[in-house]
Amino acid sequence: LAPKLSFDFIRKIQRNYGMKKIVILTGAGISAESGLGTFRDEGGLWAKHRIEDVATPEAFARDPALVHRFYNTRRAQAVQAQPNAAHLALARLEAGFDGDVLIITQNVDDLHDRAGSRNVVQMHGALTGALCQVCGFRWKAPMEMRPSDTCPACKKQTTRPDIVWFGEVPYGMSVIDPALASADIFASIGTSGQVYPAAAYAQHARRMGARTVELNLEPSANARDFDQRFLGPASEIVPRWVD
Numbered sequence: 117l118a119p120k121l122s123f124d125f126i127r128k129i130q131r132n133y134g135m136k137k138i139v140i141l142t143g144a145g146i147s148a149e150s151g152l153g154t155f156r157d158e159g160g161l162w163a164k165h166r167i168e169d170v171a172t173p174e175a176f177a178r179d180p181a182l183v184h185r186f187y188n189t190r191r192a193q194a195v196q197a198q199p200n201a202a203h204l205a206l207a208r209l210e211a212g213f214d215g216d217v218l219i220i221t222q223n224v225d226d227l228h229d230r231a232g233s234r235n236v237v238q239m240h241g242a243l244t245g246a247l248c249q250v251c252g253f254r255w256k257a258p259m260e261m262r263p264s265d266t267c268p269a270c271k272k273q274t275t276r277p278d279i280v281w282f283g284e285v286p287y288g289m290s291v292i293d294p295a296l297a298s299a300d301i302f303a304s305i306g307t308s309g310q311v312y313p314a315a316a317y318a319q320h321a322r323r324m325g326a327r328t329v330e331l332n333l334e335p336s337a338n339a340r341d342f343d344q345r346f347l348g349p350a351s352e353i354v355p356r357w358v359d
């Protein structure tokens with residue numbers, strides 16, 4: 117369940133400013149070649165569903181069954197999906213790098229985890245998580261969530277997917293902010309740069325001294341914030357960048 121960083125690692129990135137640090141922001145594009153749809157590309161999720169219907173707290177209050185169906189379908193797709201060469205390359209980078217690698221992912225799938233990356237913040241939550249809207253308890257989501265589900269802790273019918281919707285505060289801010297401030301390299305992979313606060317991270321890291329790199333199919337909305345760019349499918353350009 118998000119966020120899931122070891123306490124040791126948090127201490128390390130906050131204190132060891134002398135170490136080499138790579139911060140990597142990933143978006144839907146890195147999982148596209150694993151068969152998971154992006155949001156804003158042609159035929160993407162937002163072409164089939166209105167944000168106002170499925171990705172806001174108001175939508176969930178209005179029609180929880182519809183929102184659960186949307187996330188149940190995506191949960192089933194994510195379980196079937198496998199990490200691709202880009203996820204695996206980032207896990208290799210973390211294992212072989214003499215310093216810290218932090219992945220901040222906007223993705224709610226668990227493909228970084230399953231690829232073997234250990235230091236991952238899922239800033240927009242996780243399909244594998246369920247959250248009680250009343251007591252804040254979190255647990256592993258069943259494959260099919262329903263409005264009638266009860267919270268294991270408070271027993272109320274107030275459960276929701278553990279996803280960060282528009283208007284909600286993303287997870288992991290207390291880890292992300294110091295990591296950006298002390299990054300030597302900031303890389304952005306497969307994200308359109310249209311959703312904040314993630315869209316501002318490159319600018320923020322660069323102002324704090326990081327070299328910024330974008331890896332994407334096409335330049336993102338915040339393309340001016342990068343010192344360097346590699347264009348192409350993530351499964352090709354990420355392994356090339358890492359190895």
Ligand code: BJW
Pocket residue numbers: 142143144145146148149154155156157160171222223224240279280281282283284285286289305306307308309310311312313331332333334336348349350351
């Ligand atoms: C490939 C590829 C391949 C394809 N290889 N690449 C006005 C101005 C500024 C901000 C706001 C504003 N009005 C409202 C806001 C805030 C709002 C926001 O940003 N709105 C904008 C739309 C304007 N943000 C929020 O509400 C956030 N919360 C917030 O700001 O809280 C305040 C706060 C912050 C910090 C501290 C204190 C307070 C919450 C945002 C929640 C986003 N939620 C979603 C849905 C839930 C998760 C889910 O269902 O999965 O998260 S929206 C959706 O967009 C999802 C994604 O994580 C997110 C980003 O999308 P992503 O990953 O970039 O995907 P795409 O499809 O856009 O792009 C894919 C890219 O991949 C493209 O570039 C392709 O080219 C590329 N690609 N195939 C490489 N094979």
